[in-house]
Amino acid sequence: MRTSRWWIAAIGMVLATSAWGQTFGKVVALGGASADLVLDEPRGLLYVANFTANRVDVVSAQTGELTRSINVASQPSSLSLSPDGRYLVVGHYGNFTTPSTPRNALSVIELDSRAKQTFSLADPPFGVAFGIDGQALVVTSSQFLLFDPELGTMRVLDTIAGVTAKTLPQPPANYPTEIVGASVQASGDGLVIHGVTDTILFTYDVSTRTVSSGGYVAVPPLGPRAISVSRDGSYYLAGWAMFDRVSVTNQFANPRGLLDVGSHAIDSDRGIVYAEVPEAVTTTDTGTGSGNTNNTPDTTLPAPVLTIVDADNLAVREKIKLPEHLAGKGILSSDGSTMYALSQSGVMILPVGNLAGSPRVVAAQPDLVFRNSFCSQGVITKELTIVDPSGGQTDFSLSSNSSGVSISPSRGKTPMTVKVAIDPSSFQNQRGTLTATISVKSATAVNIPSSVRLLINLQDPDQRGTFQNVPGKLVDIVADPFRNRFFVLRQDTNQVLVFDGSNYTQIATLRTGNTPTSMALTFDRKLLLVGNDNSQYANVYDLETLEQQAPIRFPFGHYPRTLAASANAILAATRVAGPKHTIDRVDLFSRTATELPTLGVYENSIALNTALVASANGSSIMAAMSDGHVLLYNANSDAFTVSRQDFTALSGAFAASSFNQFVIGTTLFNASLVPVAEFDTAVGSSSGFVFIDQTGYRTGAANSYSPGVIQRVDLASGMGRNSTRMVEAPVLGSTGAVFTRTLATLPDRSALVNLTTSGFTILAWNYDSAVAIPQIDRVVNAADRTTAVAPGGLIIVQGSNLSATNLATKEIPLPTALGESCLSVNGLSVPMLMVSPTQINAQLPFQAEGNVTMVLRTPGGVSDNYNLTVLPNAPSVFRTTLAADYEVPTVVRSSNGEVVTPSNPIRSNDELVIYLTGMGITNPEIPAGTPAPADAPVVLTDPSVTINGYRLPVVASQLVSGQVGVYEIKVTVPFKVPKGMNQTMQIQQGGYSSSVNVRVID
Structure with a gap:
């Protein structure tokens, strides 16, 4: 019965209404200022220190009902429950200014007898x-005390130097935040207690009864003034910063720093944190603290939001709407199902374990890509699916910030697939990629849905490159010269995305610290290093295995924003929580970094926006600063040999060559960092630069929505040549990140890869050479390579100059323009899966039938007409390769899920699934390029299947759910089917048939 009541109560707590719609959690108003809370799980109770009402409120942990109140001495500000649940200890913060009498005290409440002592x-x-151990650590303004509640004895463990209590009273209208100016919390195992005050962080080791502490500097203040501790005490979250027993590991970006607004709790078992840490409204680079804060107080508050983040790097998983702001300590139940936190009205109960079943709204696709070019004209439509992860039917509404975008329907209930269409005529003067958004809202969902990014690309035939969509904020790119890979840094999810350089597919995802900013390869090309703007360490990954290794620890308050590795040293430009930013030196063996006392004869003080880059031969490291300063480290002499300031500001691309040449923005520098040439303005704002031998490539754009420009550079003269427009703009710098590295070359020199608006753009090595006219030589069925093809079937187009690059797509629905190539049949656009110079894999439109004409368009021109006949049906069985030169038909035995082979023959009474293409039109008909739905459409013309003329009963013939252009026939095998090694299985449909050989036994 108790479990049943708790389940009903928990469901009732999930939802609450507020001014901004449905919210998550239940507020328990207590009629006072709550200062601390304790969870008594065996009794199912919460004890809340009501500071202004001079009592401890007792609240039901299940229902949130205020069951009783315990009157205590004045100003109860802190609470703790003994491990055996016998004693509740109450701290009273009563440091009044003279002539008032101080009332600082401890109360001990014996919970069973309700006896009290002060x-x-x-x-x-x-x-x-x-x-x-049953002893209570009491932290006062000057001492650490150990209190025995049974004996009533106290002994001094240590003193706190330099910590002075703030005074009361405060003005009546201003809640005294000073009482939450400190917070302490024990680990789940009770072996460690961590705490934070205005000036120190401390740790109490229960087993040794020793206190270790240290001061800190934090701008803004380390708020909310709450502390959450992992189960084993190995890490804890104090205010907006995560600590381990050494230093800060991660911190929330751009915190407001309010002491009395917000809370958090760590779920160690699930590796997540529930937190409300309000962000600052505006940001300035102050050079202190988090480096992201505005020192001007802001009295306005954003809407209350509970953010669910990963405990290891604070990457955001989800944002949940709260009914009001949290306001202090937060704790989790032992099973992690419920969070309890102080709030503005008293206490909030958050059944986080039920969050998965709460109404939420999510867009299944983060990005929608619309490609409109010389290949395709007219309105372009994409599908967007809106779901509720809980499986419920939750209302939603959609709206776009662009007048050229239409959504139908624009509101409904989950799950629903809507049509999003763009009218190219609304963007007729646009060339490049325009970014628009679809806002997702819901009155009944408890989460804050992420918006959907719309990427609307329009291009002319002279624009080069093919972009591949990669959602998120991409900030850096580096190529591995030995392994034909490249790495893209995704900042919004704290990840390194690893791509195969041969086919541009993503092969791995690596987790970083919080807000990663740059990457570097060690000189031996064995390790990848990643610097983070909100973590005091750099990540380290083995380039061979892609496994994460122990990170590099930086000095307390040092955040490595950029790194570079020479043959002699690894340096990092760090943001420092102090008066100046510095360059630190990394010791890879000990995995530590130290601040350099000086930079040779120069002071170690750098601009916050400083980029480091090493020459490929390891001879030097250049530092470019936003204030116009430049520095040069010489690996041979192990010293900084150059410091200059020839500009008042620098920004854009940065690069170093093996021939003592350097580039920053639009300027070429020599070995002494003397400017020797200024590039022309053809590329617009500088974005990327790479040195290749003694040549250079540079990219830029007028803005983020215009065509990008790539240009070859003659390094002897600094002259640019062959300025060529790209399909879209490269990533440009922004305030706080003025330097950009967006261009990389693959080691086999097959292509250039550039970070651009939609993700990355692939440019053929000879992108600026004359493009030959494409030629189609042959069109065959993708399953068996015969010339028989049918509507909706998968085909292979063979020829020459079909595309400038090799590119496969995972985009769904399939694009009709890929790799700057587009196919059409009788004017109908043909969805494509893959393009290369000699082959295109595609799906015929379902409307294509009879004698048709195929045309291919590329930047080189339009191919001659290729005439072919599309049969109503042309069933062809796919082949499965079992060895290098051994193919078998894709006929699968349902009993074991394996393809039929001589060693896995068909047996009597088997059920078989035959996978084919070319079976023609279906009912219902679906658009070409779209995966078949779960309720798979059936073919209009029924097939027959025989083995040596003996008919097999057909159970189903339909498209394969989730696949494009792939069909299946399901049959059973009667006992009388002829047996033998090479029996002929024939599939006949309409007037066409095809056959394969199979082995059949009893």
Whole structure:
């Protein structure tokens, strides 16, 4: 019965209404200012220190009902429950200014008998927490005390130097935030207690009864003034910063720093954190603290939001709407199902374990890509699916910030697939990729849905390159010269995306620290290093295995934003929580970094926006600063040998060659970092630059929605040549990140890869050479390579100059323009899966039938007409390759899920699935390029299947759900079917048939 009541109560707590729609959690208003809380799970109770009402409120943990109140001494500010659940210890913060009398004290409440005792304290208590030994650590303004609640004894463990209590009273309208100016919390195992005050962080080891502490500097203040500790005490979250027992590991970006707004709780078992850490409204580079804050107080508050983040790097998983702001300590139930937190009205109960079943709205696709070019004209339509991860029917509405976008329907209930269409005539003066958004809203969902990015690309035949969509904020690209891979840094999800250089497919995802900013390869090309703007370490990955290794620890308050590795040293440009930013030196063996005392004869003080880059031969590292300064480290002398300032500001691309040449923005520098040439303005704002031998390539754009421009550079003269428009703009710098590295060359020199608006753009090595006219030589069925093809079937187009590059797509629905190539049949666009110079894999439109004409368009021109006959039906069985030169028909035995082979023959009474293409029109008909739905459409013309003339009963003949252009025939095998090694299985449909050989036994 108790379990049943709790389940009903928990469901009732999930939803609450507010001014901004449905919210998550239940508020328990207590009629006072809540200062601390304790969860008593065996009794199913919460104890809340009501600071202004001079009582401890007792709340049901199941229902949120205020069951009773315990009157105590004045100003109860902190609470802790003994491990055996016997004693509740209450700290009273009563440090009044003269002539008032101080009332600092501890109260001990024996919960079973309700007996109370009060013990006077000389100093105001900041916090109290029990260890596993049943002794309570009491932190006052000057001392660490160990209190035995049974004996009522106290002994001094240590003192706190330089910590002074703030005074009361405060003005009546201003809640005294000073009482939450400190917070302490024990680990789940009770072996460690961590705490934070205005000036120190401390750790109490219960087993040794020793306190270790250290000061800190934090701008903004380290708020919310709450502390959450992992189960084993190995890491804890204090305010907006995550610590381990050494230093800061990660921190929330751009925190507001309010002490009395927000809360958090760590779920160690699931590796997540529930947190409300309000962000600052505006940002400035102050050069202190987090480097992202505005020192001007802002009295306005954003809407209350609970953010669910990963514990290891604070990457955001989901954002949940709260009914009001949290306001102090947060704790989780032992099973992680419920979070309890102080809030503005008292206490909030958040059944986080039920979040998966709460109504939420999510767009299944983060990006929708619309390609409109010389290949395709007219309105372009894409499908967008809106779902509720809980499986419910939840209302939603969609709207776009662009007048050229239409959504139908624009509202409904999940799950629903809507049509999003763009009218190219609305963007007729646009060339490049315009970014628009679809906002997703819901009155009944508890989450804040992410918007959908719309990428609307329009291009002319002279624009080069093919872009591949990669969602997110991409900030850096580096190529591995030995392994034909390249790495893309995705900042919004704290990830390194690893791509295969031969086919541009993603092969791995690596987790980074919070807000990764740059990458570097060690000089031996064995390790990949990643610097982070909100973590005091750099990630390290083995380039051979892509496994993460132990990170590089930086000094306290140092955040490595960019790294570079020479033959003699690894350097990092760090943002420092202090008066100046510095260059630190990395010791890879010890995995630590140290601040260089000086930069040779120069002071070690750099601009916040500083980019480092090493020459490929390891001879030097250049530092480019946004204030116009440049530095040069010489690996041979192990010293900084150059410091200059020839500009008032620098930004854009940065690169270093093996021939003592350097580029920053639009300027070429010599070995002494003296400017020797200024590039022309053809590319617009500088974005990327690479040195290749003694030549260079540079990219840029007028803005993010215009065509990008790539240009070859003669390094002897600094003259640019063959300025060529790209399909879209490269990524440009922004405030706080003025330097950009967006261009990389693959080691086999097959292509150039550039970070661009939609993801990355692939440029053929000879992108600026004359393009030959495409020629179609042959069109065959993709399954058996015969010339028989049918509507909706998969085909292979063979010829020459079909595309400038090799490219396969995972885009769904399939694009009708790929690799700057587009096919049409009788004017109908043909969806494509893959393009290369000699082959295109595609799907025929379902409307194509009879004698048709195929045409291919590329930047080189339009192919001659290729005439072919499309049969109503042309069933062809796919082949499965079992060895290098051994193919078998894709006929699968349902009993074991394996293809039929001589060693896995067909047996009597078997059920078989035959996979084919070319079976023609279906009912219902679906658009070409679209995967078949779960309720798979059936073919209009029934097939027959025989083995040596003996008919097999057909159970189903339809498209394969989730596949494009792939059909299946399901049959059963009667006992009387002829047996033998090479029996002829014939599939006949309409007037066409094809056959394969199979082995059949009893």
